[in-house]
Each structure stands twice: as structure tokens, then as C-alpha cells.
Amino acid sequence: MAEKGIFISFEGPDGAGKTTVMTAVADYFKQKLGVDQVLETREPGGTRISEQIRDVLFDDQNTNMDPRTEALLFAAARRQLVVQKLKPFLAAGKLILADRYVDSSVAYQGAGRHLGVDQIWDLNQYAIDGCLPQLTIYLDLPVQVGIERIAKFRADQVNRLDKETLTFHEAVHQAFDQLATRHPQRIVKIDATQPKEKVIQTVLKTINDRFF
Incomplete structure (x- = not known):
């Protein structure tokens, strides 16, 4: 692809601090590059249609949602984000977080829902049409620590997926580790048990060393 911008994703198990770290990184680069040069987005979400899909996915009433339906909805929300935001911002030479x-x-769907990691990877290649991050920051955290953090710091923001079993979350964590091994050039694994400021500084150094 002939895109000029930089696309960085933040991944990890629930409670790893992705949103907190990404917000700090965004603030840093808004000062460095200019507010209009940085796009922050989340998944599922980031566009009006994608946010509507998010509401369906995380609705506590939708406990009977079929796993394949769930996977397809995530891919659909992602597709809308790619078309409306990611590709235009990359073409304009901007930084996406x-x-x-x-x-x-x-x-989550490939391993946690047992739909198959390769199957879900392939499904999403159709959705994103080649729009992969140049860098993925994987904030690694033991499952139990993440669950404890959620209970302590955002118990009022628990969604349908947060409530899954320990076995589910352990499968998710193992899949993230496997992805990091499979894509070592793209995925950088960072210890999220460190103090928050240390994690943020490590992430900033990783990004600056790679792109700036």
C-alpha cells in the first residue's frame, strides 16, 4: 500500500491499561506533531455506524449472541472504521492510534470463542483489505492481575466480554502471546505489570525508535 501515515494499534488482555497508555501517548504526539495530525480511535467504534455495532456487541441483554455473529459484527465495525477513518487518515500522512x-x-473470538485463530484472521483480512498496523503495542499482563484491576478501577464499566470465565480470558491471553511470536516485526510485547509511567515511557521509546 502507498499510504504515508503511521498506524499503531494497542492490544492486550482486559485490565492491561491500553486506554490509559494510549491516551498518554496521544497527548505526547499531539504536542510533537500537532493536534490535527493524530487520530485516536477504539474498537469496536470510531464511526457512527461502528459505535452502533458496539452497543449491540456489549449489551448485557445479548447473552445469547452466537459466537460467529459476534465475530462478524466486530469485523463489520472494523470495516466501517477502515473505510471512513483509517485509510483516509493514512493517505493524508497522519498518525493513527x-x-x-x-x-x-x-x-477473543478465534481463541476465546474457539472459532479458530486462522479462521478469524482470514475473516478480518477481507474486512480490512490490507490495512494492518505498522506497529502493534502488546501490553502483556497476567490474567488474574487484569481481572483484579478491572474489579478495583472500573467495576462500573464492565461489559459482556469482561464477565467471561477465567478459562476464556486465559485462552485470550495465550492467543495474544502466540500472535506476538507469529508477527515479531509488527508486535512489540511490553510488560504491563510495571508502574504506569514506566510503561508509557517504554511505549514512547518504542514508537520514536521505529518511526521518528
Whole structure:
């Protein structure tokens, strides 16, 4: 692809601090590059249609959602984000920071829902049409630590997927590790058990060394 921009995704198990770290990174690069040069987005979400799909996916009433339906909805929300935001911003030479992307679908639906990591990877290649991050920051955290963090710091923001079993979350974590091994040039694994400021500084150094 002939895109000029930079696309960085942030991945990891629930409670790893992705949103907190990404927000700090975004603030840093808004000062460095200019506010209008940085796009922050999240998954599922980032566009009006994608946010509507997010509401369906995370609705506590939708406990009977079929796993394949769930996987297809995540891919559909992602497709809309790619078309409306990611490709235009990359073509304009801007920096995109995404809170989750394809790797999350592979981990949560492919491994957690037992739909197959390769199957979900292939499904999402159709959705994203070649729009992969140049760099993925994988914030690694033991499952139990993540669950404890969620209970302590955002118990009022727990969604349908957060409530899954320990076995589910362990499968997700293992899948993230496998993805990091499979894509070593793209995925950089960072220890998220470190103090928050240390994690942020490590992430900033990783990005600056790679792109600036």
C-alpha cells in the first residue's frame, strides 16, 4: 500500500491499561506533531455506524449472541472504521492510534470463542483489505492481575466480554502471546505489570525508535 501515515494499534488482555497508555501517548504526539495530525480511535467504534455495532456487541441483554455473529459484527465495525477513518487518515500522512484492532478478534473470538485463530484472521483480512498496523503495542499482563484491576478501577464499566470465565480470558491471553511470536516485526510485547509511567515511557521509546 502507498499510504504515508503511521498506524499503531494497542492490544492486550482486559485490565492491561491500553486506554490509559494510549491516551498518554496521544497527548505526547499531539504536542510533537500537532493536534490535527493524530487520530485516536477504539474498537469496536470510531464511526457512527461502528459505535452502533458496539452497543449491540456489549449489551448485557445479548447473552445469547452466537459466537460467529459476534465475530462478524466486530469485523463489520472494523470495516466501517477502515473505510471512513483509517485509510483516509493514512493517505493524508497522519498518525493513527487504535485501542484494539484485528489481533483482539483473533484472540477473543478465534481463541476465546474457539472459532479458530486462522479462521478469524482470514475473516478480518477481507474486512480490512490490507490495512494492518505498522506497529502493534502488546501490553502483556497476567490474567488474574487484569481481572483484579478491572474489579478495583472500573467495576462500573464492565461489559459482556469482561464477565467471561477465567478459562476464556486465559485462552485470550495465550492467543495474544502466540500472535506476538507469529508477527515479531509488527508486535512489540511490553510488560504491563510495571508502574504506569514506566510503561508509557517504554511505549514512547518504542514508537520514536521505529518511526521518528
